[in-house]
Amino acid sequence: MKRIIWQAFLILFVGAILAMIAFGPRPDVAIPPGRVRISYWEKWNGLEADQAKEIVTRFNETVGKEKNIWVDYVSISEVDRKTLVSTAAGMPPDVSGVWDKQVCQFASMGALEDLGPMAQKRGLTREHFKPVFYDGCTYQGKLYALPSTVFSVALIWNKEVFQQKAKELRAAGLEGDVVFECSGDNRAIGQALALARPAGKVVVVGIPHPDEVCFDSAIPRRRELTLLFSRRSRNTLEEAVRMLAEGRLDLSAVPLRRFSLEQAATALEATEARPGNMLRAMVAP
Numbered sequence: 001m002k003r004i005i006w007q008a009f010l011i012l013f014v015g016a017i018l019a020m021i022a023f024g025p026r027p028d029v030a031i032p033p034g035r036v037r038i039s040y041w042e043k044w045n046g047l048e049a050d051q052a053k054e055i056v057t058r059f060n061e062t063v064g065k066e067k068n069i070w071v072d073y074v075s076i077s078e079v080d081r082k083t084l085v086s087t088a089a090g091m092p093p094d095v096s097g098v099w100d101k102q103v104c105q106f107a108s109m110g111a112l113e114d115l116g117p118m119a120q121k122r123g124l125t126r127e128h129f130k131p132v133f134y135d136g137c138t139y140q141g142k143l144y145a146l147p148s149t150v151f152s153v154a155l156i157w158n159k160e161v162f163q164q165k166a167k168e169l170r171a172a173g174l175e176g177d178v179v180f181e182c183s184g185d186n187r188a189i190g191q192a193l194a195l196a197r198p199a200g201k202v203v204v205v206g207i208p209h210p211d212e213v214c215f216d217s218a219i220p221r222r223r224e225l226t227l228l229f230s231r232r233s234r235n236t237l238e239e240a241v242r243m244l245a246e247g248r249l250d251l252s253a254v255p256l257r258r259f260s261l262e263q264a265a266t267a268l269e270a271t272e273a274r275p276g277n278m279l280r281a282m283v284a285p
Contacts, residue, residue: 031070032065032070034068035064035068035069035070036068036069036070037070037071037072038069038070038071038072038094038095039072039074039093039094039095040056040071040072040073040074040093040094040095040096040097041074041076041079041082041083041093041095041096041097042073042074042075042076042079042096042097043075043076043077043079043080043097043098043099044075044097045075045077049075052073052075052097053073053075056071056073059071071095074093079096079097079098080098080099080102083096083098083106083111084106084109084111087111092111097148098145100133100136100137100145100147103136103137103138103139103144103145104139106144107139107140107142107144108139112144112145113144114142114143114144115143115144115145115146116142116143119143119146124146129146129147130147133147134147175195175196175197175198175200176195176196176197176200177196177197177200177201178196178200178201178202178203179192179193179195179196179200179201179202179203180192180202180203180205181202181203181204181205182205182206182279183279184206184207184208185208186208186210186212186213186214189202189204189208189213189215190214190215190216190219192204193215193216193219193220193223193225193227194219196223196225197223198223198224198225199223199224199225200223200225200226201225201226201227201228202220202225202226202227202228203228203229203230204227204228204229204230205230205231206230206231207231254279254280255278255279255280256278256279256280256281256282257270257278257280257281257282258282258283258284259281259282259283259284260283260284260285261283261284261285263283264283267281267282267283268281
């Protein structure tokens, strides 16, 4: 019984894929007659999908026009699974944008074509790419894919100008070498991560509230940040007071509220409430 259910499910799944191929998305522009049509499935969505589509459109209007080629671009979810199913059904796309880790998997299953001879014929060699990216497209010495991307993986900047203006930029709060988060507010950790320079450090001082910390992992991952938690302050009070007395610490920008001794209860309530205009409460006799 289970086998029959599984076979029925597989037939329905393959049928859905074939229906999508036959009746799915189509280009919204007229295809010039006589062009060699190439079906291109890509995994991107949202902004990345728009960028990929723009690249394909430019190709069709320039190189494709010259070479008499037309690329049908389709943004598709679960492109890896649907590529395998359509290949098994005998109706694969000509080009499929999958993840690098799937190249070996697909190649070992005979689902990909060896691109080596075509790449050599057109002068595309390993020297044209970063070796680590090119090697990720090979399996058992054969080339089965080519690296591509539609989003930024590098930052081009004028190091000399940034070095000359480093003091001004840091004074403006732009990309610190080390960023200290001392508020204890969970939301501030994500803000601190956004202020650190690439390869910088973020130090979370004290105990965050609540204990469960949530932030966008893309920022520290892409910038390769180091996140440190510092709870202890043993033997640091005297040094901090000395630095403040020597004028080495500027606390003018720290949002403090001062309370009299008679207002101590109010100060504690304000600290518990965590108002937006106060980071710390100071009680003075």
